[in-house]
Amino acid sequence: xLDVIKQAAVAAVEAAGPVKLLEATVLTPPPxxxxxxxxxxxNPIPAEMLIVDEGLTRAVRKIRVASTEEGLESATDQFIxxxxxxxxxxxxxxxxVQGGQSFYIAAKGVRYGSNA
Numbered sequence: 001x002l003d004v005i006k007q008a009a010v011a012a013v014e015a016a017g018p019v020k021l022l023e024a025t026v027l028t029p030p031p032x033x034x035x036x037x038x039x040x041x042x043n044p045i046p047a048e049m050l051i052v053d054e055g056l057t058r059a060v061r062k063i064r065v066a067s068t069e070e071g072l073e074s075a076t077d078q079f080i081x082x083x084x085x086x087x088x089x090x091x092x093x094x095x096x097v098q099g100g101q102s103f104y105i106a107a108k109g110v111r112y113g114s115n116a
Contacts, residue, residue, distance in 0.1 A: 018098040023109065026090040030057070035092065035105070051104045056092075058085040 028034040091109040
């Protein structure tokens with residue numbers, strides 16, 4: 001019975017902090033994406049455990065361009081091809097989902113100053 005109470009207490013504490021923000025470095029770019037969390041060189045995180053924000057991927061996106069000419073409004077659909085994709089050495093902000101079984105790459109980071 002005491003073990004069940006301890007397990008419930010541990011679960012409650014973990015639930016209070018369901019995510020962690022971490023800094024990581026891209027070791028291998030997509031499609032075989034691998035990242036390293038902090039200075040942990042022994043446990044690289046493979047693509048199978050990663051979710052990448054769409055804004056950090058190579059993709060074609062549709063936009064609507066509106067214009068007004070001679071008092072008439074019009075809009076056309078156009079497409080933009082984003083070629084920027086994660087590269088080896090990029091610093092990224094990673095959100096660790098509770099349990100550490102998956103990681104969400106939310107953004108690329110840029111450092112300014114002497115440690116850049």
